[in-house]
Amino acid sequence: MSKSNIIKVQQLSKHYDNHKILDNVNLEIFESDFTVIMGPSGAGKSTLLQNISTMDKPTSGKVIFNQQDLTKLTDKALSLFRKKDIGFIFQSFNLIEHLSVLENVCLPGLLLKTESKQQVIQRAKQLLTGLGLDAHMEQAITHLSGGQKQRVAIARSLINQPKILFADEPTGALDSTSGIEVLDSLTLNNQNGQTIVMVTHDLKAALRADRILFIKDGTIFGDRNFTPYNASQIAARRIEIESWLQEMGW
Ligand SMILES: Nc1ncnc2c1ncn2[C@@H]1O[C@H](COP(=O)(O)OP(=O)(O)OP(=O)(O)O)[C@@H](O)[C@H]1O
Numbered sequence: 001m002s003k004s005n006i007i008k009v010q011q012l013s014k015h016y017d018n019h020k021i022l023d024n025v026n027l028e029i030f031e032s033d034f035t036v037i038m039g040p041s042g043a044g045k046s047t048l049l050q051n052i053s054t055m056d057k058p059t060s061g062k063v064i065f066n067q068q069d070l071t072k073l074t075d076k077a078l079s080l081f082r083k084k085d086i087g088f089i090f091q092s093f094n095l096i097e098h099l100s101v102l103e104n105v106c107l108p109g110l111l112l113k114t115e116s117k118q119q120v121i122q123r124a125k126q127l128l129t130g131l132g133l134d135a136h137m138e139q140a141i142t143h144l145s146g147g148q149k150q151r152v153a154i155a156r157s158l159i160n161q162p163k164i165l166f167a168d169e170p171t172g173a174l175d176s177t178s179g180i181e182v183l184d185s186l187t188l189n190n191q192n193g194q195t196i197v198m199v200t201h202d203l204k205a206a207l208r209a210d211r212i213l214f215i216k217d218g219t220i221f222g223d224r225n226f227t228p229y230n231a232s233q234i235a236a237r238r239i240e241i242e243s244w245l246q247e248m249g250w
């Protein structure tokens with residue numbers, strides 16, 4: 001069965017002054033895939049993620065979503081797209097420290113204003129429970145561990161049921177155990193159909209991928225599909241993915 005694309009990137013370039021950071025990138029992201037972006041530091045991974053997700057604007061090229069070129073949207077349409085259709089998680093969590101866990105998760109839902117406050121709260125509680133945070137809903141963000149904060153950020157990113165979840169090194173600031181918990185949460189959501197695009201340096205994170213894009217010098221140097229993640233075959237998977245990454249020069 002062929003997968004349908006959710007995003008189509010055409011001839012995307014990004015320059016800073018005269019420096020080409022992304023050079024003529026063509027790429028499709030497929031629905032329900034867990035796509036991982038890897039590559040050396042400075043290769044352009046974060047820049048690619050930001051330009052696909054409308055957090056930044058390409059110098060040239062198109063990003064097609066729903067038959068629309070996102071680079072051409074008006075500010076109003078762009079703001080709605082960001083609230084409704086994408087979720088974003090960052091290495092540094094970006095939570096609002098003076099709000100509680102539940103308030104952080106509800107906030108994007110209340111800003112979107114398509115549902116009642118009660119509906120938003122109910123879904124936030126469901127998400128937090130699913131992420132193992134039911135005992136922490138009323139807690140202040142400052143009292144949580146890094147792994148708990150990142151799971152709050154995942155719940156917040158999913159509150160408006162986005163079409164795509166983007167993540168830039170979501171385990172980069174976490175210890176190994178918390179990192180695995182966050183990856184398990186992302187995997188579970190992906191298995192429930194959530195499309196995910198994640199940048200990482202971490203092999204353990206890359207093992208969750210259905211597909212890995214290897215970026216080098218601002219272009220896609222490698223693009224390979226893998227069978228969906230299965231915890232019981234982790235050893236063989238690690239060998240397969242690690243040896244491919246080494247071929248790529250990782
Ligand atoms: N706002 C900016 N102005 C000028 N140059 C920039 C800007 N943002 C990024 N760059 C440059 O673009 C290149 C790619 O940066 P990017 O952050 O995308 O790399 P990366 O692959 O995510 O690296 P890392 O793995 O270290 O996060 C780097 O050389 C960086 O210095």
Ligand SMILES: [Mg+2]
Nearest residue numbers: 045046047199
């Ligand atoms: Mg980066």
